[in-house]
Amino acid sequence: MRRRDTKFKGEVLSAPGGETLQRCYQCGSCTGGCPTAALTNFRVRTIIHKTLLGLRDAVLSGKDVWLCTVCYTCQERCPTGVDVTELMIALRNLASKADYAPTPFKSVLKSLFETGHEFPFTGFTRKLRTELGLEEKPPLAINIPEALEEVRKLMKMAGASRLLEATAVKK
Amino acid sequence: MREYALFLGCLIPARLPSLEAVSVKVLERFGIGTKPMIGASCCPDPIVMKSLDYKAWLAIAARNLSIAEEMKLDVLTLCSGCFSTLSKANKVLKENSNLKNEIGGFLSEINRGFLGTINVRQVAEVIREIGQEAIKQRLQRTLEQLRVATQHGCHLVRPSDVLHVDDPNRPTILDEIVSWVGAKPIDYPLKMLCCGVGIKAIDPETNLVMLREKLESIKEAEANCIVTPCPFCFIQFDMGQREVNRKFNERYAFPVFYITELLGLAVGLSPEEIGLQFHTTPVKEV
Numbered sequence: 541m542r543r544r545d546t547k548f549k550g551e552v553l554s555a556p557g558g559e560t561l562q563r564c565y566q567c568g569s570c571t572g573g574c575p576t577a578a579l580t581n582f583r584v585r586t587i588i589h590k591t592l593l594g595l596r597d598a599v600l601s602g603k604d605v606w607l608c609t610v611c612y613t614c615q616e617r618c619p620t621g622v623d624v625t626e627l628m629i630a631l632r633n634l635a636s637k638a639d640y641a642p643t644p645f646k647s648v649l650k651s652l653f654e655t656g657h658e659f660p661f662t663g664f665t666r667k668l669r670t671e672l673g674l675e676e677k678p679p680l681a682i683n684i685p686e687a688l689e690e691v692r693k694l695m696k697m698a699g700a701s702r703l704l705e706a707t708a709v710k711k
Numbered sequence: 712m713r714e715y716a717l718f719l720g721c722l723i724p725a726r727l728p729s730l731e732a733v734s735v736k737v738l739e740r741f742g743i744g745t746k747p748m749i750g751a752s753c754c755p756d757p758i759v760m761k762s763l764d765y766k767a768w769l770a771i772a773a774r775n776l777s778i779a780e781e782m783k784l785d786v787l788t789l790c791s792g793c794f795s796t797l798s799k800a801n802k803v804l805k806e807n808s809n810l811k812n813e814i815g816g817f818l819s820e821i822n823r824g825f826l827g828t829i830n831v832r833q834v835a836e837v838i839r840e841i842g843q844e845a846i847k848q849r850l851q852r853t854l855e856q857l858r859v860a861t862q863h864g865c866h867l868v869r870p871s872d873v874l875h876v877d878d879p880n881r882p883t884i885l886d887e888i889v890s891w892v893g894a895k896p897i898d899y900p901l902k903m904l905c906c907g908v909g910i911k912a913i914d915p916e917t918n919l920v921m922l923r924e925k926l927e928s929i930k931e932a933e934a935n936c937i938v939t940p941c942p943f944c945f946i947q948f949d950m951g952q953r954e955v956n957r958k959f960n961e962r963y964a965f966p967v968f969y970i971t972e973l974l975g976l977a978v979g980l981s982p983e984e985i986g987l988q989f990h991t992t993p994v995k996e997v
Binding site for chain 1: 722747751755760771810865870904905909912917989
């Protein structure tokens with residue numbers, strides 16, 4: 541579990557958002573301003589340290605990387621210019637590739653693939669829209685099959701549909 | 712008349728359609744037109760989808776941008792999440808040639824392309840651009856009884872290398888607009904604390920503690936309502952107050968206004984026209 545993976549750092553550096561990893565000198569400004577850190581054991585600085593050490597499984601398999609609210613406070617405060625929040629997102633992408641993504645997140649992806657939207661329109665929505673004088677079915681991907689097909693194609697080309705399969709297999 | 716391609720996203724048209732209706736109505740009053748983006752999808756969101764598959768996130772965002780590019784109009788977003796995603800994608804695709812080529816390849820498969828010809832705007836910025844004078848001329852209702860805690864939210868101002876709306880750590884754009892409509896902006900210590908929606912699905916308990924801290928800070932500052940330009944912050948406060956009250960036996964009851972709802976009140980729309988009856992936390996006499 542604690543074995544060092546010498547390739548891990550390189551993987552992070554080449555992932556979109558991970559490019560600035562090596563600028564970190566472990567000052568802890570990120571953790572100091574973090575809204576989650578104030579209330580939990582979530583520690584951004586520690587996650588970065590483990591990443592620099594190549595502790596792949598410790599970083600990717602846990603709940604921690606998913607506890608970032610993506611508020612960007614740390615990124616604004618970092619004195620050496622680590623794109624800290626983007627780095628958390630890069631780590632989450634690697635965790636997701638290793639099939640560690642949390643179920644509530646995967647169901648959002650499923651909804652996007654099935655409807656083109658993350659919050660699907662319900663009967664209640666349509667009724668409320670009509671009451672408000674809005675189009676019951678606005679011209680969005682959810683109501684235009686060709687548009688939805690485009691979104692699905694993009695997800696397949698990017699490889700996101702693999703996540704759907706992984707989800708299906710797990711269930 | 713200034714015109715924008717209106718990017719609806721998901722949360723507003725599907726869950727908070729009254730915010731869509733009032734925004735279009737209020738912007739029209741100030742001569743700002745909106746055109747629908749035919750076939751637009753989810754932005755996709757900058758927290759979940761961007762984390763699960765960055766390239767799919769970027770590709771879908773690029774497709775949405777391409778729709779506005781075809782319309783030759785800047786994008787207007789009513790949601791700070793959409794604002795964050797579309798702004799970041801627009802910047803990445805303009806500056807990173809490797810990603811631009813890769814995503815461009817995907818787009819050509821669906822007969823689209825990214826040109827990089829438009830900008831992305833958030834509704835709060837567009838309201839600021841209307842200006843104090845134009846807004847003052849249309850004021851129909853006095854809102855001086857409102858002591859407003861402004862909730863700028865994170866994705867309106869950060870990260871500052873992508874978004875240039877205001878100071879990333881101490882923004883005042885909402886306080887300015889609030890004072891233009893005659894209400895009083897109230898400073899409070901936890902003004903820039905995140906609403907926590909990003910961890911709601913992962914750690915709902917911590918999220919409620921975060922919300923409670925924020926609400927307590929607002930209470931101590933003696934504000935009597937909350938104003939935000941972000942539908943996620945809106946839901947967090949409007950519905951979240953009820954959850955916080957249940958969980959911690961509290962009695963927070965701050966009415967929450969989306970920024971165009973506040974403007975709607977100021978220009979004389981009735982509470983029913985604005986849709987205040989759809990709020991979870993009741994809006995008492997204003």
